[in-house]
Amino acid sequence: MYGIYIHVPFCIRKCPYCDFYSVAAQEDRMRGYLDALGSQICSFPPVSADTVYLGGGTPSLLPPEAVRQILDLLRSHHRIAEEAEISMECNPASVTVETLRGYRAAGVNRLSVGCQSFQPALLARLGRLHTAEDAVRTVLDAREAGFDNISVDLMLGIPDATPETTLRDAETAASLPVDHISAYILKICEGTPFADGVEGIPDDDTQAECYLTFCGYLEQQGFRQYEISNFTRGGKTCRHNLKYWNCGQWLGFGPGAHMSNGEDRYSYPRSLSRFLNDYGMPVSGDPLRFFSHEGTVDAEEAVILGLRTDKGISLKEIRGRFGWSPDERQRRFLDQCEKAGYVSQTEDRLCLTRAGFLVSNSILSELCP
Ligand code: SF4
Numbered sequence: 001m002y003g004i005y006i007h008v009p010f011c012i013r014k015c016p017y018c019d020f021y022s023v024a025a026q027e028d029r030m031r032g033y034l035d036a037l038g039s040q041i042c043s044f045p046p047v048s049a050d051t052v053y054l055g056g057g058t059p060s061l062l063p064p065e066a067v068r069q070i071l072d073l074l075r076s077h078h079r080i081a082e083e084a085e086i087s088m089e090c091n092p093a094s095v096t097v098e099t100l101r102g103y104r105a106a107g108v109n110r111l112s113v114g115c116q117s118f119q120p121a122l123l124a125r126l127g128r129l130h131t132a133e134d135a136v137r138t139v140l141d142a143r144e145a146g147f148d149n150i151s152v153d154l155m156l157g158i159p160d161a162t163p164e165t166t167l168r169d170a171e172t173a174a175s176l177p178v179d180h181i182s183a184y185i186l187k188i189c190e191g192t193p194f195a196d197g198v199e200g201i202p203d204d205d206t207q208a209e210c211y212l213t214f215c216g217y218l219e220q221q222g223f224r225q226y227e228i229s230n231f232t233r234g235g236k237t238c239r240h241n242l243k244y245w246n247c248g249q250w251l252g253f254g255p256g257a258h259m260s261n262g263e264d265r266y267s268y269p270r271s272l273s274r275f276l277n278d279y280g281m282p283v284s285g286d287p288l289r290f291f292s293h294e295g296t297v298d299a300e301e302a303v304i305l306g307l308r309t310d311k312g313i314s315l316k317e318i319r320g321r322f323g324w325s326p327d328e329r330q331r332r333f334l335d336q337c338e339k340a341g342y343v344s345q346t347e348d349r350l351c352l353t354r355a356g357f358l359v360s361n362s363i364l365s366e367l368c369p
Contacts, residue, residue, distance in 0.1 A: 001081070003051040003243040004074060006037070007254030008059040009272055012093065016127045016198075019189035021256030021270035022057040029272065033254075034066055036279035040253050041070075042077050043279070044287045047251060049074075050081040051240035053088075054108075060090035064102025071107045085110055085239045089153075092138040093130035100138075100145035110149040110238075111142045112182070117158060117165075118172040125159045125200065139176045149236050151180035156214060157207050158186055159200035166210040167217055174221040179236040183214055184229045208358055215354055228308045228357045245305045247297050258294070266291040299324035300368045307360065312344075312351030326367065333366050 010025035010033075011018075023029065052074060054067070062070075067088065074080055087110040088103060100111070115135035117123055123132060130138075135152075142150050152173045156166060173181050185207060188194050202210065215225055223231040227245060230238065243250050252259035256270040268275070268291050278290045299322035306313035319325045326334060334350065337343035342356035342363060352360055 001051075001249075002047040002049040002078075003053065003240045003248065003250035004047075004049045004078065004080075005240070005250055005252040005257055005259070006052070006054045006059075006070060007252065007257040008054055008056040008062060009033070009255050010056065010061045011058045012061070012129060013127075016193035017186060017188070019187075019192055020057060023272055025058070025061045030062070030066070032276045032280070033272065034069065036276050037070065037253055038073050039279040039282045040275075041073055043283045044078075044251060046078045047249075048079040048081070049251075050084045051243065051250075052080065052084060052086045053240040055089050058091045058094060059088050060094045060099070060103075064099055064106050067103055067108065068106035085149075087112055087151075087238065087240055089114060090138065090142075091130065092134040093128070095138055095141070097141040097145055100142050100147070104146045109147070110151070110236075111147045112151040112153055112180075112238075113138050113142065114153045115139075115173070116153070116155045117161075117169050119165050119168065122158045122161060122165060122169075126155070136172070136176065139178060143177050149180070150178045151182055151238065152176060152178045154181065154183040156183050156185045156210050157202055159198055161202055161210060162206065163209045163213045166214050170214045170217040174218060174223070179232065179234055180238065181218060181223065181231045182229055182238075183231070185211065211358060212354070224310070225354065226310045228360065242309075245309050247302050247305060259291075260297060262297060264296055265294040267294050268292075298322060303368060304364055307350070307352050307364065308357075310351060312349050314348050315350060316348050330367055337363060 007021070009022045010030060011022040012025060014022065052071070071086065086108050088108045089112045091114050113135065116126055116128055118132040118135060120132055123130070139150060139152060154169055154173060218231045219225065223233045225231050226237050230241070247262065249262040250259055252268070255268060255272050255275040258265060258267045266288055299318055302318055302322060303313055315325055334343055334345060337356065338345055342353055342359060344351050344353055352363065356363060
């Protein structure tokens with residue numbers, strides 16, 4: 001089964017750390033984008049999909065009618081399963097309970113709320129447009145609007161963050177009626193204002209303490225860490241993101257979107273004007289001709305992505321699919337990692353422990369085929 005990712009490339013204002021492709025939201029651009037998106041969606045042969053994910057950018061800048069239009073088009077052109085997970089990212093700065101009701105009625109059944117932090121000082125360091133109260137209110141409004149699958153998205157390693165502020169964020173998140181929490185460590189990306197210099201980034205030891213404090217608290221509160229940065233309460237994993245970590249298949253629409261058929265990966269340029277140009281009219285012919293080939297899915301990718309999850313990798317599966325298994329040296333290295341508490345191994349499965357998640361880069365650089 002495929003997943004379908006839709007990139008909505010609009011934001012009110014660019015955050016100084018953000019590397020996702022987005023441009024300023026303007027009405028005429030958004031209209032043009034929706035038309036071109038429709039033509040891109042229909043340019044691909046129909047697939048059967050059981051997840052849809054509207055990400056960005058800021059999908060919640062789209063009015064509910066536009067979201068309905070996109071989902072209706074997907075349903076009429078592709079085979080979207082009845083019980084499909086349909087996720088949408090939403091920014092607390094751009095939603096009300098009415099728009100949330102509209103998204104729910106349009107068919108969105110999972111909401112990912114970009115809170116980042118609940119501490120005013122940390123939100124200010126990130127240049128976010130919403131307040132901590134907005135973030136809490138959005139989660140409560142989403143429940144009221146009928147969402148029973150809500151994720152709170154947080155960020156770790158924010159400038160000036162400490163283990164104490166991290167614990168407070170974990171406490172607030174876990175106290176809300178949410179089913180899922182994502183917490184990614186801030187990455188300084190080239191080309192962003194933060195890359196020109198930002199003060200107060202916690203050092204490695206503090207980051208490690210923040211991460212372990214966060215994970216430990218969520219575990220006490222009944223959350224299962226099913227991926228390095230993702231936690232679920234009640235088993236509601238993000239089925240769409242699992243397709244990425246399991247090297248599955250998905251179509252990606254919109255400027256800057258990526259896709260994979262499970263064997264090859266492709267990306268569409270990060271350019272709205274190019275998108276409007278390529279798909280301004282219905283198109284026919286090879287649907288991949290406007291995409292770049294990004295590479296082939298290989299054992300290295302399967303190991304790197306699979307080890308992000310708590311289920312880890314099946315060595316038998318990787319051998320069957322890619323013909324790779326660890327050599328003698330790598331086996332000895334894995335045994336040492338197991339003794340040190342970073343890895344857990346059975347005859348077939350290989351997983352990282354929580355301590356292993358923290359040093360996953362070093363482990364992967366030794367292990368990767
Ligand atoms: S972090 Fe989110 S809201 Fe901020 S610029 Fe990036 S996509 Fe837009």
